[in-house]
Amino acid sequence: AQKITQTQPGMFVQEKEAVTLDCTYDTSDPSYGLFWYKQPSSGEMIFLIYQGSYDQQNATEGRYSLNFQKARKSANLVISASQLGDSAMYFCAMREGYNNAGNMLTFGGGTRLMVKP
Amino acid sequence: GAVVSQHPSWVICKSGTSVKIECRSLDFQATTMFWYRQFPKQSLMLMATSNEGSKATYEQGVEKDKFLINHASLTLSTLTVTSAHPEDSSFYICSARQTGSNQPQHFGDGTRLSIL
Numbered sequence: 001a002q003k004i005t006q007t008q009p010g011m012f013v014q015e016k017e018a019v020t021l022d023c024t025y026d027t028s029d030p031s032y033g034l035f036w037y038k039q040p041s042s043g044e045m046i047f048l049i050y051q052g053s054y055d056q057q058n059a060t061e062g063r064y065s066l067n068f069q070k071a072r073k074s075a076n077l078v079i080s081a082s083q084l085g086d087s088a089m090y091f092c093a094m095r096e097g098y099n100n101a102g103n104m105l106t107f108g109g110g111t112r113l114m115v116k117p
Numbered sequence: 118g119a120v121v122s123q124h125p126s127w128v129i130c131k132s133g134t135s136v137k138i139e140c141r142s143l144d145f146q147a148t149t150m151f152w153y154r155q156f157p158k159q160s161l162m163l164m165a166t167s168n169e170g171s172k173a174t175y176e177q178g179v180e181k182d183k184f185l186i187n188h189a190s191l192t193l194s195t196l197t198v199t200s201a202h203p204e205d206s207s208f209y210i211c212s213a214r215q216t217g218s219n220q221p222q223h224f225g226d227g228t229r230l231s232i233l
Binding site: 109 | 208221
């Protein structure tokens with residue numbers, strides 16, 4: 001079974017509007033971390049935001065916020081006030097286990113976001 | 118912040134050539150680094166986990182004799198694609214992370230490998 005599922009292969013959003021990118025996950029480990037990365041066409045992976053499984057509040061980083069619904073096992077990324085530079089691939093990822101530098105990331109299939117002027 | 122440097126960023130070479138890709142953690146020690154492969158318009162697929170001072174752990178389906186990994190120091194891991202063929206052409210990207218529960222993995226900028 002897929003551990004990380006991103007159901008939206010591609011999305012359009014109008015500039016200055018907000019957009020939500022979906023991510024659901026599957027794990028039996030009570031300790032895990034959820035991450036979102038942005039990958040522009042140049043290829044580099046840019047870390048955006050992190051949510052720990054024990055965090056009580058939704059994570060926020062500037063225009064990025066994570067809508068964490070633990071019971072539903074979803075960790076949707078919300079981008080407010082979209083900008084043209086937000087056009088990129090976005091990957092949701094999960095690390096199972098806690099505070100272990102050796103734990104790998106499992107990635108979802110990605111969502112390509114295109115911001116329209 | 119933590120930075121991971123990957124070199125080279127682009128390689129074009131003939132079939133049969135071996136290609137070495139370096140991944141360095143610039144301002145932190147990384148006992149573990151990860152190597153991913155990404156095909157166009159697809160997600161990152163973990164190839165192997167590189168452990169300093171010991172053998173790498175390869176994911177199922179990844180040929181260890183084809184993709185040699187050496188993690189000789191706490192700041193350097195190398196991936197060597199041996200006797201590369203056109204089907205090995207891909208985007209290879211490494212990552213490492215500092216210890217700490219909320220530390221993200223930091224990625225190198227990736228290496229685009231094209232085998233002619």
